[in-house]
Amino acid sequence: MVSAMAGKDEYYNRAKQQGYRARSAYKLKQLDREFDLIGHGDTVVDLGAAPGGWLQVAAEEAGRHGRVIGVDFQRIDAVERGDAPVETIRGDMTEDETKAAIAEAADGRVDTVISDMAPNMTGEYNLDHARSVHLARQALETATDLLGEGGNFAVKVFQGQDLDGFEDDVAREFAFSRRTSPDASRESSSEVYVVGKNRLTGPVRVGDVRDVEITGVGEEGDGIAKVEGFTLFVAGVEEGDEVRVEVTDVKPRFGFAEPIEE
Known part of the structure; x- marks a missing residue:
């Protein structure tokens, strides 16, 4: 007979033991370790931040000279982990009002935009994939509006026919881009993360x-x-x-x- 503890996966159990709000905290830890997304003193914006697991990790990595801003429709309980101050904004990341609130909270400077958003699942694979790509494109649009030169980006998206096209869009906006799957992702999951580093703000792109x-x-x-x-x-x-x-x-x-x- 399998015990209740053994029935939960490793990262779920670790999150409970170490005080993270979600197992997904370890995905961001692994992404940051591999790609150095968040530097000490950075301003980080987390899109779709509830319940706050990624906010906790971002606050640890940004440190006391950094700041972390979470955006979500849902209320997020105060984050008391790490040294960076954490502010949350309730709203739609695609709306100008929300973007203005983010810019004000960031004091005009954003170094990293991250997003672990997923659509409400229907169980229909192609539809869920299309919705995840739509969310990822919204996150990319918000990131390109907010990030300054050299900024970083990471977003979750489900595998499927539109993933290559989305990756091309990320590659066009960043000097470096990569698709990756952290160890903390469940083996059965179709999720991957697309990372963009060093935001390009110049007037030309590859192929122009x-x-x-x-x-x-x-x-x-x-x-x-x-x-x-x-x-x-x-x-x-x-x-x-x-x-x-x-x-x-x-x-x-x-x-x-x-x-x-x-």
Whole structure:
């Protein structure tokens, strides 16, 4: 006969023993350990934060010089764990009023946006997947509105036909992106997490085609072009050239491009 304790999974039991509100706290711990999402002193926004397990972890990782903001329709009990102050906002993350409240609470600076939201499950796999992607896209839209240059993002989404397209959208907005499944996720679960690091705020993205003028040459010999003040390094050109280029890589403060032969 299986005991009641053995009938619960490891992370559920660990959460109860260590005072976390949900087993999902260990998913964020593992994501943060792998991707360094939350730094000491960071301002973190948790979308769909109830019951508060991720808020507890974020408050520990951000430390006393950081701050943590949780957003949810549901009321969240006060979080008394970790050194970072935690504020909660009741509202819809997609509404301008809620975004304004977040920006005010964050004092204009957000370093990391995280979301462990899941849709109300219907048991119909394709529908549940589509709803999870919709929630993830809403979280991504909110994150791109809030995050400054170099900010980080992590969101839960269910596997399915629309996941690749969503990953492409994340990859377009961040210098680094990855799909991952923390050990704390149940083996039977279809959930994965999509992580984006180093938010891009410049005017170009990988694959963009631009007509540029080469105004200088960098230390490595690449031509230098400016797009709305953003620096592009262009291979195989000389100062004074006017060329059409395709953007091949983008970092938060500069990018790389190659001439298109016409």
